Amino acid sequence: MKRTASEEMAVERTHRRHEVEPLQTIDRLSLNQITTDRWSLREAAEGCVRAGVPWIALWRHKVAEAGLQESRRIIRDTGLQVSSLCRGGMFPAATAAEREARIDDNRRAVDEAAELGADTLVLVCGPAPDRDIDAARAMVEAGIERLVPYAESCGIRLGIEPLHPMYAAERSVIVTLEQANAVARAYAPEQVGVVIDVFHVWWDPKLYEGIADAAGRIVGYHVSDWIVPTPDLLMGRGMMGDGVIELRRIRAAVEAAGYNGPIEVEIFNRELWDRPGDEVLALMKERYLEHV
């Protein structure tokens, strides 16, 4: 069968893609601690030190388990850098009082991020409280508008993370990079940026356009893989290289848009969670250099 013009272009693009250089070091590698969910914050931090991983991304429930001051001490003592705190957001709610309570909780998340030396708070924006997804999107915008002055006063940047559309009903009504960019654009890049997680955005026909439009505003980059067949909505992420995501091409686009910060490995996967953390970190380093 003769190739069409668009097929020819695709083939050529594939060839160009192979020219993207692999990463030579793990200087930018960050363990998002959900990847080693069985580890406490201290265990994860010490695991990073043993593995020579210089960055870590923390989750609030893990910080709460260890205690905020103790978490801060652990981070300081291990010398790790905190790439982000997960997570603020969850803005939509049925009543004004509930929405106000969410804002209060987001302020606490900002405080924690500042205390831990993270400069970015990741926002998972939340689902609708009812069937009205547009109203929920308006509540997200209103919530961010409320939060920005406080976050700025604490030196914390908000990072809107578009989630995969399969989470639209349960986790976030912000589901495309285009949408996240549109919300972020109302603010200075130091106030509000976007967090790009390959698992959430890889399917998007407008992905590379969205990445280019996010130039100067990308405040986080997360990697994992989309495995086939996909076993589960939440726990189906795979280690880089085990799935179908064009990791190197996406990284090249993100770098071309000006992002050279930490690269978080964030994997929800029961099988990985059941393995010893040190093994997971060894595999993560190997796959990072090979596939990211």
Added chain:
Amino acid sequence: MKRTASEEMAVERTHRRHEVEPLQTIDRLSLNQITTDRWSLREAAEGCVRAGVPWIALWRHKVAEAGLQESRRIIRDTGLQVSSLCRGGMFPAATAAEREARIDDNRRAVDEAAELGADTLVLVCGPAPDRDIDAARAMVEAGIERLVPYAESCGIRLGIEPLHPMYAAERSVIVTLEQANAVARAYAPEQVGVVIDVFHVWWDPKLYEGIADAAGRIVGYHVSDWIVPTPDLLMGRGMMGDGVIELRRIRAAVEAAGYNGPIEVEIFNRELWDRPGDEVLALMKERYLEHV
């Protein structure tokens, strides 16, 4: 908390939405036979007659089980109208020979649609054979380009169905209505249109824009619901009213874009499959009038 301008707009829109009239009859109701998966084609057709459902959508594997000529006889004898045949597509493949075989199979699907009196063949466009999703998208375009003249000569219109992005790796690299519209636009509306299934598109921030852009080119409308929590990627669809999709609002938009054809109920759901088909059809009729 004071409402922002965009929240006020959302509230107002919600009020307007309630003004959409419910459907008064089941004249447009079509049973997509996957909803009663345990039924053979004959059982499904006879079930529709008993329930007074005037339309049916057929699946190729069910037609094959019954035999094409026998299927045709059943449809003629029951007096049902066929809203569509599911499905052609699956264009991308690793080699030119495999892609050619897919085209041959699509030609057979067109023949079957014509034989059964369906005017539309639904296209589920297929996943990439490797990590190169853009190349696969080009293969889809090339495949449709190959198929159109044959389909037209048989009086069959092709309906590109964008699938939910969670199926991008396993079923279709066409995942948004915007993308389906862009592919369809290269042809006359009598040749290539789009099929809108609420389950696949409800999450899309550009949904209503996409529906308006599809005006005059919508060749099928499918309903079900998105249930929360979502139990499974494939089998998680619910009966209309059991989930979070704004069914009436979406139907109003589809009608405003000029579509007044059959409305297929297409539900993959183990629990429904385990119930007697007549019960499922009774519930489907009730929910159609109440929620669609």
